[in-house]
Amino acid sequence: MTRRDAGDPHRLPPVIEATIRAVLDAAELDLTDGREEVERELRHHFEDGLGSGASAEELVRRFGDPEQAGRRIAQTRPRAAARGRGEIPGPWGSLDAWRGEMARAVRRLARSPGFSFVVVATLALGVGANTGIFTVLDAVLLEDLPYPEPDRLVRVFERSREDGTDFEYLRAPVVAEYRTWDEIFEEVASLYTYRETGADLTDGDRPVRVNLLRVSAGYFETLGIAPARGRVFLEEESTGPGEAATTRDLQARVVVVSHDLWRDHFGGDEDILGRTIRLDDESYEVVGVMPARMRDPFGAQAQLWMPQDLRPGGSNSFGNFYLSAVARLRSGITLEQARERGAALQEQWAAVEPEVADWTLELIPLHDDIVGDTRARMIWILAAAGILVLLTACLNVANLLVARGLRLDRPLALQSALGAGRSRLMASILAENGLLATAGGLAGLGVAWMSLEGLTLVAPAALPGIADVSMGPRAFVFALLVTVAALLLFGLAPALRLSRTAPADVLRAGDRSSTARRGSKRLRDGLVVAQVAVALVLVTGAALLSRSFSALTEVPLGIDSDGVLTFEVHLPDARYPEGEARHAFHRRFHERLRSLPQVESVGAISWLPVRGRYHTWGIQRPSEAESPDDPGSWRSSDVRVIAGDYFEALGIELVRGRAPREVDPAGEDVVWINETLAADVFGEVEPLEERISVNGDPRRIVGIVEDVPHDTRGETSRKLYLMHAQYHSNRNWAMTHVVRARPGTADALDPIRRVVSSLDGQLVVHRPRALGDILSDERAQDRFATSLMAAFAFLALALAVLGTYGLLSGSVSARTREIGIRMALGADGGSIRHMVLRYAAVITATGVVLGLAGAWLASGVLEVLLFGVEATSPWAYAPSVLLFLWVGVAAAWVPARRATRVDTVRVLTAD
C-alpha cells in the first residue's frame, strides 16, 4: 500500500521514512483520502528540513509524535472534516469513500489474522452448509421437471371409493377410456408397471442386460420430448387392430433407444434407424433415438423403450391392475378443473360400466409424485437445520466481534472524540463486517461445493438424481443472500453497540468496568445463551433422528438376510417360450445349486420383500361371493410367485400348513397366504384348506406364513404366494434367486456363475447382491437424513462450545483484577473456581431452557420423519440436556482453573 517513491524517487534516511510511514499508517488514509498527497507533502517537509542543514534525528524530534499526527490528520483531512460537519453525505453515497473504508478495513483485519480466520471459517461453514442443502433442495424440490410446461403433467391413479386409498396400478380398459377424455387431457399414456424391466440384448458374443421400459403410444408426447433421430411410437403400435394376448405379447416389434445406448453399444451408428436388434432372442426394429439429455421420470436408467399393448383382451381386462399412467392436462385447464370435470366424466362412465363403479379418478402433479411427501419433508427439515447452523455460526461471529469491539473500544472512542462522527464509525464497522462476510461467503461456496461432492457420495440412494445436481447461478444468488443475512445478523448488534457507546465513558473508564462494558457483557451473555439454545434444538433433533434410525434398523423384517445372496437369471422368451421349459430350468438350476458345498438352501421369488408393493392383484374368497362377478367380494393382495425353498432360504417361518417341497405341483392348485391376509379375509375362520381365487382361479390354501413387511418401516400388506411350478404359464416371470450360504464358506458367486454357464452358455447372472446390501439401500433415505442432521448438530455443538469457552475465558480475563482482590482478601482457589463455574452453569442452563422450548416446537415438524420414537417424550431430551450442561461446565473448566492462578501481587500493582 505504501508508495515510498510517491512524488519523489529519492529515499530519505530510514528514521524519516519510518516516521512518514507511521504517520500514514496511523492516519489510515488511502488513495481516495489523498494518502499520496499527504505523503508527498511530508517528504517535501523533511527534504526542506534536511536542505536547511538539520539532521534527520533533529527533524524527527521536532516533528513530534507521528501516531498522534496521523490520527489527527485522519480527522482533519478536508473530506473527513467536511463529512464530520455533514457537508458531504458521509461514506454512504460515494463509491470512492467506500473503497477507502474497505482498504482501511483490510489493513485492520490483516493486523489480526487469527480473528479474521476464525470468523471467516465459521461463516464459511454456516454459509456452505446452507448453500449445499439449498442446492439439493432447489434441484429436488423447487426445480421444475425438465419437460415443457411441467405444471400440466400429472400422474393418474384410480382411487378406491371403498377405503379411499390410491391404487398404484390401473387397468388397461380404464387407461384406454381416459385417453378419450379430450376435454381434460391433451394426452394420456400408460407404462407397464412403474418400473423398468430388463431384457438381454444379444448382439455381441455375450448378452448384455439392458433396462427397458414399456410405454404406450403418446408417452413421449405427454412428456413433451421429441426423439433426436427417427420417431417415437405410433398410435397403432399400442392400440392397433386385433386383441392383446399377454402383457408381453407385442403386436409391434419396434424399439426406441436411449442416446447412451446408441452411443455406447451401437457405436453411434448413423444408420441405426431401421436396424434390427436381438432382444431376448427376438428381433426388433430400432425406430428412434432419444436425445442425450432426456430424463425419463419413471425409469432414470431406461436404455430402451418398447410399445406397450393397450388393445383389449388378454391381460388388458378390468380385473388386471398393472399399468401406471401419466397425462398432460389440456392447455388452459387447471388441476382443480381437471379433477372436477374428471369426477363428472367418471360418474357418467360408471353409469354404463359397472367395473368402474367403485373407483374414482385421482390426479396428482407429477412433480409431487416423483419427489414424494416424506422426502420433501426431509429436505425441508434439513434445510431448516442448515439455517440453524448458520444462526449458531452468526451468533458465534457476533460474539467474536463484540469481544474484538471491546479491545477496539479505546481507539474507536478516541476517533469518535476527535470528531469522526457516528456515521463514520458505523461505516468502518460495516466495511469490516462486509469484508468478513464476503470472504466467509466465498469460502462458503467452496464448502458448499465440497459438501455437495460429499452428498453425492453418501446419498445416491436417498436422493435419486443427486449426482446430476450442481451449483448453478441460483446457488450463488442464494449464497449471496445468506451472506447478506449473516452480515446483518452478526454485524448489526456489535455495530449498533459501538456506535451508541459514549466515547467519554470508554476513555474515562479505561480497562475497568463501565456502563459500556456492562452492556456488552450482557450482549455477549445473550449471544452465548442463544447459541446454546439453537445448538440444543439441533442436537435434540439429531438425537431423535438417530434413535429413530436405530429403531428402524431393529424393525423385525421377518427375514434373515445374513449370508443371503440374490441375483437374477433371465430366460429369453425366444429360447424358453414355454412355461414348462422355464420351470424345468429353475428346477434343474436349484438342484445344481443345492449340491454346491457353499449353499445351504436356495429359492426364487418374483419380487424381493421390503422393496415396496408390487403385483397387487384382485383376490376373492369364493365361499363369500355370490357370484364371481360380484364386485363387492374382491379384495386386493400382493401376489408373489416363488420357486424352490424360498421360505427356508429367507428364514420366513411357516406358521402352519405344508412347506412348498411337501406339495405335489402336479396336483391341485395351491397357494400360501400371510398372516395379514388370513386375518383380513378369514377373520376367525381357519383358512387352511379353504379356497381363494387369484385372478378368477380358485386355489386351495395349504400354508400360512409369517408376515414379511414390504418396506423398512415394517409396513405389511396382504400377501399371497403362488408356486412357479403351477403358474409358469402366466408369463415369463422375472425371478430373483435367493441363495443362503452355509456359514463360514467362501463366496458362492463364482460357483453359481459356473452352474449357470454349464446349464445355458447364453445366460448371465444379473445384478448379484447381498440381501443385506439391498435392505441397507432401502434405508438409505433415513440414514442420509440422520447422518446429515448429526453433522449439522455436531457443527452447532462445536460452535456452541467455542462460544461458551470464548465467553468464559474472556470474562475471566476481564475479571482478573476482581479475582485478584478476592484472593487477596482470602478467597481460596476452590471458591474462585466455583464462581466461574457457577457463571457458566447459569448461562448454559438459561440456554438449555430456551433450547428445550425450541426443540419442543421443532419436534412437531420432525415427527413425520420419526419412526418408533416419541418426539415429545422426556427421554428424547434428557440426554441432550445433560450433554449441554456437561459441555457448559467443560468449557468453563480451563478458564476456571486459570482464574485460580491469578497472580495477586502483579494484578494489584498493575495500572
Place this chain on the structure above:
Amino acid sequence: MTLEREWTRGAAPLAVLTLLARREMYGYELVEALERDTGGIMTLGQSTVYPLLYNLEGKGHVQAVWRKAPNGRRRKYYRTTESGRAWLAAQRSQWERLVEAMESLGVSDVPSETAS
C-alpha cells in the same frame, strides 16, 4: 521557552492564519516562520501543523496549490481565502477583547515584589 500545549493549540489557528494572510507559504516554511517570528515561543510540532492546515483547508479558510518553489522543486503552498480573512478578522477582534479583558484583570501587571 515554549508555551504550554493548551495555549499553543488554542492560539495556533490564529497564528497560522495571520502568517498566511501576509503571504502564501509551504509547510516547512510556515513552521520555520512561526518559530522565528515568535521568538521560539510558538514552536509547533509538525504533528500539529499539518493536521491544522488540513483542518483549515477543510473549513475553507485556506487554500492549497502545488507550484514550483524558487529552488525549482514543487511545493504545496497554502494561502488564506476570502472566508479565511473574514474568520481571521473575527478571531482577531475576539483576541483583542480577550487581551483587553485579561489586562483589565491585571494579568499582565508586573508582580509588586519585583517591581520596586
